[in-house]
Amino acid sequence: MLATLSITSSIFITILLGMLCGWSKLFQRGHDQILIKYVFYIALPANLFLSCYKAKWHIFNFAYLTSYVLAALLIGLLSYFLSRRKFDSSSTASLINSLLSTQVGVGLFTMPLFMQVFKSTHLAMPLMLWQSVVFMTLGIFALQLNDTTTPRQRNFVSFIPLRIIKVIFTSPVIVLSLLGLTLGSLQIPIPQFASTSAKFVGDTLSAVALFSLGLSVAFNFKALRNLRQITLISCLSIIKLLLFPLIALAIGYTFKLSAEYLLALVLFCASPTAAHTYIIAKRYNAESELATFSVILTTILSFISINLWLYWLN
Amino acid sequence: MLAIFNTTSILFITILLGFIAGISGLFKRGDDQVLINYVFYIALPLNLFLACYQTKWQIFDPSYLSSYSLAMLVTIVGTYFISRKLLHAKVNTSQINTLATSQVDGAYFTMPLFLLIFKSTALAVPLMLTQNLVFFTASLLLLQLYNEQSKPTGRYLSFISQRSWQVLIHNPIISLSLLGLALNFMQFPLPNMLTSNVKFIGSSASAVALFSLGMTCAFYLNGLKQLKQIIPLASLSLIKLLIFPLCAWLIGRSFNLSHELLLALVLLCASPAATHTYIIANKYESDAQVATFNVVITTLLSFVTINLWLYWLN
Numbered sequence: 001m002l003a004t005l006s007i008t009s010s011i012f013i014t015i016l017l018g019m020l021c022g023w024s025k026l027f028q029r030g031h032d033q034i035l036i037k038y039v040f041y042i043a044l045p046a047n048l049f050l051s052c053y054k055a056k057w058h059i060f061n062f063a064y065l066t067s068y069v070l071a072a073l074l075i076g077l078l079s080y081f082l083s084r085r086k087f088d089s090s091s092t093a094s095l096i097n098s099l100l101s102t103q104v105g106v107g108l109f110t111m112p113l114f115m116q117v118f119k120s121t122h123l124a125m126p127l128m129l130w131q132s133v134v135f136m137t138l139g140i141f142a143l144q145l146n147d148t149t150t151p152r153q154r155n156f157v158s159f160i161p162l163r164i165i166k167v168i169f170t171s172p173v174i175v176l177s178l179l180g181l182t183l184g185s186l187q188i189p190i191p192q193f194a195s196t197s198a199k200f201v202g203d204t205l206s207a208v209a210l211f212s213l214g215l216s217v218a219f220n221f222k223a224l225r226n227l228r229q230i231t232l233i234s235c236l237s238i239i240k241l242l243l244f245p246l247i248a249l250a251i252g253y254t255f256k257l258s259a260e261y262l263l264a265l266v267l268f269c270a271s272p273t274a275a276h277t278y279i280i281a282k283r284y285n286a287e288s289e290l291a292t293f294s295v296i297l298t299t300i301l302s303f304i305s306i307n308l309w310l311y312w313l314n
Numbered sequence: 315m316l317a318i319f320n321t322t323s324i325l326f327i328t329i330l331l332g333f334i335a336g337i338s339g340l341f342k343r344g345d346d347q348v349l350i351n352y353v354f355y356i357a358l359p360l361n362l363f364l365a366c367y368q369t370k371w372q373i374f375d376p377s378y379l380s381s382y383s384l385a386m387l388v389t390i391v392g393t394y395f396i397s398r399k400l401l402h403a404k405v406n407t408s409q410i411n412t413l414a415t416s417q418v419d420g421a422y423f424t425m426p427l428f429l430l431i432f433k434s435t436a437l438a439v440p441l442m443l444t445q446n447l448v449f450f451t452a453s454l455l456l457l458q459l460y461n462e463q464s465k466p467t468g469r470y471l472s473f474i475s476q477r478s479w480q481v482l483i484h485n486p487i488i489s490l491s492l493l494g495l496a497l498n499f500m501q502f503p504l505p506n507m508l509t510s511n512v513k514f515i516g517s518s519a520s521a522v523a524l525f526s527l528g529m530t531c532a533f534y535l536n537g538l539k540q541l542k543q544i545i546p547l548a549s550l551s552l553i554k555l556l557i558f559p560l561c562a563w564l565i566g567r568s569f570n571l572s573h574e575l576l577l578a579l580v581l582l583c584a585s586p587a588a589t590h591t592y593i594i595a596n597k598y599e600s601d602a603q604v605a606t607f608n609v610v611i612t613t614l615l616s617f618v619t620i621n622l623w624l625y626w627l628n
Contacts, residue, residue: 005507006507006510009507009511010510010511010514010515013511014511014514017356017515021355021356026351026355027348027351034341034345034348034349035348035349035352037340037345038349038522038525041340042331042335042525043521192320193323193327196320196323196324197323197324197328200324200521201521201525203518203521204517204518204521206518207357207515207517207518208352208518208522211352
């Protein structure tokens with residue numbers, strides 16, 4: 001267990017440092033967003049570009065992707081029905097809840113975790129691409145269908161391809177990952193100074209991402225006292241941190257994934273909830289408070305769950 | 315020359331990336347301060363703590379320190395007389411000009427440069443300590459003496475001791491460097507987990523520092539068009555980037571410094587002007603515009619000068 005802790009301690013100590021800096025007011029509310037911007041526009045794209053350049057297209061393992069897709073679909077459906085039947089949530093709130101239990105905070109948590117465990121982020125790339133392009137698009141599409149404020153005359157058929165194109169071409173994380181994969185697969189050499197510079201900037205990803213995650217948690221922590229939906233948030237956290245990775249493990253096992261892919265799949269699914277879900281919840285006027293706390297709670301609890309998963313799978 | 319360019323290109327590409335991010339409006343004015351805060355309060359103190367903990371006490375070489383102090387004194391006196399006699403500047407402005415040519419931006423340029431060249435920041439520590447504790451305190455005292463609004467009440471000794479104490483306590487870079495040195499001196503063992511965590515966060519210092527320096531340059535570049543004091547600015551930049559390191563090199567050679575210490579001395583002196591000089595210039599209502607642009611110009615020109623110094627000394 002001590003060996004497992006030595007791998008993950010950097011992650012959780014950096015988050016804790018960020019929380020302390022947020023609580024001590026050394027950093028003000030809003031500063032976390034600037035650091036997150038640095039991660040999403042600079043460090044993460046540079047890191048992924050290099051990882052994907054070295055990894056090439058074989059990371060798109062069919063069994064690996066299918067295991068993830070099946071596990072995410074199962075969890076999404078389960079969360080939706082649990083919210084509707086047991087907690088009598090509205091359909092929009094239930095859709096948000098299914099996003100909360102399936103969407104993973106890739107940039108701020110999973111990538112640093114993969115860097116620590118696998119020394120590279122390339123294994124997270126195909127799952128992240130699928131999550132951002134397919135599941136997120138479908139999630140927003142379903143929310144738009146449900147939303148009464150969205151004009152009905154909108155062409156929903158064109159929405160899906162348009163959003164997919166928008167995500168692929170406007171997200172620097174995805175653009176540079178695909179560029180890296182293409183250049184790597186075509187064996188186009190990149191100059192040494194370009195690759196060393198990309199590594200130099202990309203290597204800052206983990207520390208800055210985790211620190212900013214800690215800051216975000218600290219800034220939203222106080223409001224946790226006012227939360228009343230304890231049962232629902234507990235259920236969502238259990239689904240996110242335990243059930244989702246467990247189902248992924250079971251499916252991955254039946255697909256006979258290698259130990260490395262299986263570990264990557266489980267760690268990806270066991271990562272805390274994505275921070276962008278509360279922005280979506282706010283946009284559709286549904287459970288934005290619950291979404292915020294789900295991010296905080298799963299981040300804090302992941303200290304235990306990630307270590308347990310790593311310990312068990314090693 | 316190409317080998318040297320390959321080494322330093324990382325530095326300047328990162329500054330350029332920050333510059334582009336600032337010019338393009340991806341980051342707003344003020345965002346650079348958040349990244350600087352991260353470097354100044356979190357990443358760099360930890361990096362220096364570890365560097366000092368792992369270093370040997372030989373870095374406090376009396377010849378190395380004396381060469382630096384003598385070169386500083388010569389540059390300060392030279393700049394002061396050029397300002398007063400040739401540029402006809404006021405006493406206050408001339409004092410600020412001495413800061414602009416002798417104070418080095420340790421955190422945002424020199425430390426990343428040292429990490430790249432020497433794989434450690436340890437060699438910069440004794441010189442940075444001398445700069446911040448001795449020269450900067452003395453300069454502030456002189457500025458206060460000649461400033462009509464803030465003349466001290468006569469207790470100069472208490473001012474010096476108070477300021478030294480203030481620097482030691484409030485500057486995390488210095489306090490953690492000294493803590494690292496103290497633990498090193500006592501041969502106090504640190505747990506492996508702690509050193510790996512400190513390294514994890516500390517290693518992000520260089521890239522974030524250089525990126526934020528590029529952003530700062532971008533935000534101030536527009537104002538450069540309105541600048542009329544071209545001759546003072548050119549003179550100060552020339553002294554900072556060429557005369558000061560040349561002077562240090564000559565003194566260092568006469569002290570028979572080893573090649574490594576001579577290179578470290580010259581590179582530290584050839585680093586761009588410190589960003590804090592324009593804060594001081596603003597405080598004492600002196601020529602803040604020249605001080606600000608001096609930082610921008612010396613940073614941009616250092617791309618040429620640092621490469622030339624490295625090429626010559628190697």
